[in-house]
């Protein structure tokens with residue numbers, strides 16, 4: 001098998017060396033290691049197609065991996081087989097005439113933002129907080145929510161077209177590319193939206209080769225706001241009122257005192273009466289528009305008794321986007337339960353989460369917890385409630401794992417919906433029988449031998 005893979009991608013781009021397999025056996029989560037049997041680095045679409053054809057002949061499972069910085073083991077192979085390291089496919093082709101960029105699935109968000117800024121553009125969704133490592137393909141395949149989701153939604157929302165290699169090796173283009181004479185400039189065209197089929201699929205239905213995204217002019221004016229509140233109800237009231245207007249490029253709420261202290265200690269000391277705060281970023285083509293919007297945000301915050309915290313913190317936050325979470329590694333690793341939640345439910349779920357933290361003695365044990373929320377368009381947020389534990393503290397890690405399993409059940413039961421999933425989540429996704437059966441029928445039609453990511457979403461045959 002190895003020599004056949006090497007025939008396709010070249011000797012140095014396919015290996016079964018144990019040291020390499022080991023480094024590919026983890027993502028950024030605490031999920032147990034799972035090793036592939038081969039790691040292969042394709043650099044062309046033909047490579048991917050030939051590998052999938054070979055895998056079908058030999059019955060070998062295949063999984064795609066991007067930056068491998070998921071928090072639930074999404075890119076780890078449950079059945080061994082071939083792991084496709086997609087990071088060598090990272091072209092960036094900007095088409096200013098139709099305001100799109102076609103980007104290789106393995107390109108990182110950091111690289112994409114840099115290339116676009118050089119030419120005076122930005123994408124809509126700006127990447128997850130892990131954007132120095134996370135790839136566009138990984139984020140679109142796991143429905144990421146993150147920077148600039150307040151205005152532009154989740155990672156797939158800016159996609160106009162995908163080039164996907166199907167499980168049996170055929171190549172499919174979606175969106176306006178259903179017409180071979182058309183460029184990939186629009187998503188919804190003459191027939192069903194097959195682009196959507198592959199968004200959030202966790203490499204279950206196809207391997208994305210490249211992705212075309214809408215782009216926008218780089219803003220002339222950026223304004224920054226931060227507001228503090230003495231309780232979560234007022235904070236949510238003001239946050240939601242601004243969110244509904246869809247005027248913010250980005251918003252993030254830090255929901256409780258312990259989280260504020262962990263993220264920006266100085267802020268907690270300077271403003272001891274503040275229990276929750278949020279930042280708002282405004283990006284506009286002119287200073288008149290951004291400052292008018294800033295005044296509107298200030299008026300809304302004031303109505304909810306918010307304190308204006310100035311622009312220092314949001315400036316640091318927005319200008320060092322992908323470094324915001326990294327300093328929190330000082331508290332150790334975390335088990336993440338990020339999920340979509342209706343914004344109006346934030347106070348209820350914060351209170352429930354804090355009860356759980358109390359029951360598990362999180363604060364007493366000196367463990368750091370982070371509760372925050374960031375909008376996805378106008379009515380919901382990605383709700384985050386993490387507890388951090390040092391890797392050398394087995395007792396705390398055990399406690400956090402126990403709490404994590406409970407929280408995953410709770411999230412599903414109270415009507416939250418995770419977006420990125422993975423091995424850690426699959427057993428908790430109790431989909432309706434109709435949905436699961438339909439997904440299985442689609443999977444069987446595209447992938448009769450169940451080659452791509454078998455076991456994902458607890459489906460295999």
Ligand SMILES: Cc1cc2nc3c(=O)[nH]c(=O)nc-3n(C[C@H](O)[C@H](O)[C@H](O)COP(=O)(O)OP(=O)(O)OC[C@H]3O[C@@H](n4cnc5c(N)ncnc54)[C@H](O)[C@@H]3O)c2cc1C
Pocket residue numbers: 027028063064065066067068069070071074075086105106127128129130133134135136137138139140141142143144145146147201202203204206207208209325326420
């Ligand atoms: C510090 C930190 C901060 C984070 N912040 C966020 C955040 O703000 N928002 C968020 O959503 N997540 C966040 N995450 C989780 C994770 O980084 C993101 O979900 C990211 O989008 C995953 O991208 P990736 O390239 O690392 O994908 P991987 O982890 O490599 O893969 C994710 C899934 O996509 C599939 N996949 C990858 N490439 C392809 C392809 N070309 N074709 C088909 N399927 C493919 C994989 O098989 C896997 O199922 C964070 C993680 C860390 C460590």
